[in-house]
Amino acid sequence: MKTIHSCLLSTLALGIIANGADETAARLTRATAIFANMTKSEHGIRPDRIAAADCIAVIPGFKKGAAGVGVGFGRGFISCRKDGGWSAPAAISLETASLGVQLGGEEIDVVVVSFDKSRRAKLLSDRFTIGPDASAAWGNGKSVHDDPNAQVVFYGQTKGVFAGFGLDGATLKRDQSGDKALYGKDVTNTEIVDSGAPTPAIARPFVDSLAQTGNQ
Numbered sequence: 001m002k003t004i005h006s007c008l009l010s011t012l013a014l015g016i017i018a019n020g021a022d023e024t025a026a027r028l029t030r031a032t033a034i035f036a037n038m039t040k041s042e043h044g045i046r047p048d049r050i051a052a053a054d055c056i057a058v059i060p061g062f063k064k065g066a067a068g069v070g071v072g073f074g075r076g077f078i079s080c081r082k083d084g085g086w087s088a089p090a091a092i093s094l095e096t097a098s099l100g101v102q103l104g105g106e107e108i109d110v111v112v113v114s115f116d117k118s119r120r121a122k123l124l125s126d127r128f129t130i131g132p133d134a135s136a137a138w139g140n141g142k143s144v145h146d147d148p149n150a151q152v153v154f155y156g157q158t159k160g161v162f163a164g165f166g167l168d169g170a171t172l173k174r175d176q177s178g179d180k181a182l183y184g185k186d187v188t189n190t191e192i193v194d195s196g197a198p199t200p201a202i203a204r205p206f207v208d209s210l211a212q213t214g215n216q
Helices: 002-040 047-051 117-123 176-183 189-194 201-214
Strands: 055-063 072-082 090-096 107-114 127-129 136-138 152-158 171-174
Touching: 002 055, 002 072, 002 107, 002 152, 002 176, 002 201, 055 090, 072 107, 072 189, 072 201, 090 176, 090 189, 107 117, 117 189, 176 189
Parallel strands: 136 152
Antiparallel strands: 055 072, 055 107, 072 090, 090 171, 107 152, 127 171
16 A cells, blocks of 8 residues: 555656646746747837846746735746856746736736846845845836836836836745756756756747847
């Protein structure tokens, strides 16, 4: 009985791991498409903003709560410049606690651009909060009115229209389960990005998309 029980547990565990890997692969595919769309469309993110970036994160389908209440949550990936290219992606989550009244209940695709390399270590830590850790602002597509003093700029799009939500207290966190699904072991975002982790095959299109746009 113990042998049968152990086998069942092992099978279940393998199924959970495989499912997590499938979800991660699907999220990477969507993140790649979103980044391409938001940087190449007529009203997308300005090329000079991407060219100046130190790190870029893409969070597909960030889910906002009901207008004025609840929290927002989304999962995605972050990559930073390294040796003339872009690092392997690390998994992250984006959480907000105060949503305001814009577009309550909607899903928003989010691209986060960080320009300050001195803040990279904190950005890749277990918790990076807008306000205490860096100033942030919403970008407005190709508008020249992006805040030039913001250390982090968020770009959001829903149904092809640029959109936003309250950034005060917005937090980027390490997504431990996402990293484990992608790399097959418990590894930190700093180890992935700054220690030269090889890019998994399923993540190559995402990194290539950053390279094609960010090195223009």
